Amino acid sequence: MEFRGDANKRIAMISAHLQPSFTPQMEAKNSVMGLESCRAKGGNPGFKVAILGAAGGIGQSLSLLMKMNPLVSLLHLYDVVNAPGVTADVSHMDTGAVVRGFLGAKQLEDALTGMDLVIIPAGVPRKPGMTRDDLFKINAGIVKTLCEGVAKCCPNAIVNLISNPVNSTVAIAAEVFKKAGTYDPKKLLGVTTLDVARANTFVAEVLGLDPREVDVPVVKPPSSFTPSEIEYLTNRIQNGGTEVVEAKAGAGSATLSMAYAAAKFADACLRGLRGDANVIECSFVASQVTELAFFATKVRLGRTGAEEVFQLGPLNEYERVGLEKAKEELAGSIQKVKRKANLLHNNGGHKSDDDCSSNHLVLPRQTSFPPPIEDITRRSLLQQKSFSVEIETTLLLQCHIQPSGAKMEVATDEASTPIRQDTKKGKLRYYPYNINWNYGLLPQTWEDPSQANAEVEGAFGDNDPVNVVEIGEAQRKIGEILKVKPLAALAMIDEGELGWKIVAISLDDPKAHLVNDVEKHFPGTLTAIRDWFRDYKIPDGKPANRFGLGDKPANKDYALKIIHETNESWAKLVKRSVDAGDLSLF
16 A cells, blocks of 8 residues: 555656646645655755746756756746646656646746746847847846746745846846845846856867866966957857857757856856855846946855855956947946836736726727728728827726736727727736737728638638737837838737738837838847737637748738728728628727
8 A cells, every 4th residue: 555655656746747737836735746845866855946938949958957957856847838848858857856837827926936046048039130129129028027926926036037138138127126125136147158158168269278178257368369369259259149040040049058058057056055165157247346237247156146246357458448338338228128117117017806897997999990981081091001000008098007918909899999908707808928019900901700811721800900010119008099001911810710910110110211121120020929929828728829821921012912901891891791790880
């Protein structure tokens, strides 16, 4: 009987990753699955580590490397997609750490509860031509959401932030923790280890040494390098990420080397937590090394995080000039972060248990769906190159309740078709994570549910107006009317229904007159939009959405074609040439 009990325990441990909804709170009720029992056989209890973004390019390799670390007893793998798959794969490794998988926003808190170290590689990867500002615009909201979870569930954990651009996302995280009252600058560490690893490698190549014998900050004397070698090394280290992105030709970024660097830095943090002496690494941290709030420098890691921040030491003229240039760029980044943080914080937070009576909002649109046809004639619409779009963002104008991630929609079956927050079973609905663009609809369009689109798998229209994703730099108010320039189209198939997503930019955006190709000016944005709409229903237990046209975006001309076709469908609808069904035409 005792043998059978041991066998049952082993079976429970082996099959744990197949139960992504199995929470630590549930585990605590069962001594077999309790967190305290999650440790390597015969080893030290070790530390509890969470990886947020574990199914991504960096996250998968990082999960493997952290599973190999003997200092890890419990490894939580979180992502909005495919976390159970990565968990199952990694859990088959015969190392001591016990692995748990967590999927979607509803399980974020469970993934973070009780963690000692949180590693965040989550975010959109860098694409060819993508600037740091492009990355920041997308990744800031992701980092904010995850750090809010950290502040709530494991405020004393050390946070290793990898999400790019680190010099901006660290500052965003700091603002989140400050707002929550949990900010400890010693425990918020931007991971810059890959830059150090590259420097060691490239310097070793020039000097003909083993990279393991090189520590760039202490390579002496400077005269060992010629001026041309110094210039070469500086440029290559600074542009190492671009070198990998271009070499992969759009197929990825520096995921493998970044995972290695992140695992190396995480190991240093764990050794510091254990109490090891003289654990020295470089990190982007809050410091007084310069007049800036954050700077990358060497730190000594200990039980409370970065317990000592080292000064830069003497600089030669070349280094001094480079430092001043870096400080100027960092100062600009920090100012952008403050502006972004204000926008994010003004967007507020939401309560998952709000009901319709306490938080219901109805904002009447300026025109009904569809608006009277004489408002904007069909002829003028087809002739113009820009279109009006009514924005449904998560920032609610003239309302004291501003729920972040509120799922707003046009109530097409109600008189005057107001914009209101969607509900399900009497509860207000929210997106599982922030949407990083303005989102709305194109008036005088209709996706006919009786018409099959032969170009998109024969899918029928979803009986709604065409949706618009506006990618300009300004955050718009709900109900605001914009003039936009269509740039691309995505054919989303949601449970068999076709819902077009037109990607556009507002004509009042500073870049509007320049942009005709999204990938040229905002590389990676179309992929990020597609992935967001593909995955946003998964945390609710629904299947991922699919995309037609070979899973690729269509160009500007195709977007205009879709607008024209759906405008014609709308014209037939208001003329009663087709059955309106439950739609309200007044």
